[in-house]
Amino acid sequence: MSALAQDSRSHLPPIILLVERDRDSVEHYSRCFEDAGLWVAVTREPDEAVAAAEDLKPDLIVTDSDTAEPEEVEVVVDAFKRHPSLGRVPVIKMASAPLGPSHADSVLIKPVTASLLLHRTRELLARAGQASRDAHAMIGRGQALLDHSTTLLQQSSERLAPERPEQRRCPGCGTPLEWVEHGTIGGTGYDYYRWCIKGCGLYCFDRSRVTWVRLA
DSSP states (O other), X not given: OOHHHHHHHTTSOXXXXXXXXXXXXXXXXXXXXXXXXXXXXXXXXXXXXXHHHHHHOOSEEEEEGGGSOHHHHHHHHHHHHHSTTTTTSOEEEEESXXXXXXXXXXXXXXXOOHHHHXXXXXXHHHHHHHHHHHHHHHHHHHHHHHHHHHHHHHHHHXXXXXXXXXXXXXXXXXXXXXXXXXXXXXXXXXXXXXOOTTSOOOEEEETTTTEEEEOO
C-alpha cells in the first residue's frame, strides 16, 4: 500500500470483516459495530474469508464458530495468522463453549453483549495500532542508523583515500601531467608525475617551495 493510500486509510473508520452465516447474527453484529462508528463487511462462507480479507484489508476480523464446524473456523483463523499480510490483523472468535486452544487474539463465550464485543474490539484495535506505530518507529530508527553508518563509512573512506593534488601542468609546455603519488624526502613533500606526453621531461613538484624539480 502506498504512503498516500495509507494516509487516506488513516482518516477512515476501522473496517471489521464479519465471517458469519446466520442472517440474524449478521444483522445484530453489524448494527452493533455500525452504531459505534465502525465499517462492517460480511462474508458468509469461512472458506472464502481469506480471499475476502485480502481484498478488503480489514482492521479486525470477527468469526462465529457456531455457524460452521468448529474445526473449519479454527483452520480459517490459522490461515489468517499464517498469511504474510494478514497475520497482524487481530481476530475475535465467538463460541458457545470453550473449544480448546485457538490462535485467535480473543475468544468470547456466548452470549456476548454488545458492550463486551465493542470493548474487546477497541482494545485489539488500539493494540494493533500501537504495534503498527512501533514497527514504523523501528523502521525509521533503523533507516536513521543505516544513513549514519553510511555517512561514517564514506567519511572513513575519504580519510583513507590518498590526497590528490590539484591538476598541474608541465612547466615546459603546459600539458596536464598525470599524478602518480606523494613522497617525502628529508621532511620535504613532493608530488610525482609521469613523463610529459610531449617529451619535455620527468618532473616532481616540491610542495614546500612550491616549485618544480626536473628529474630527467
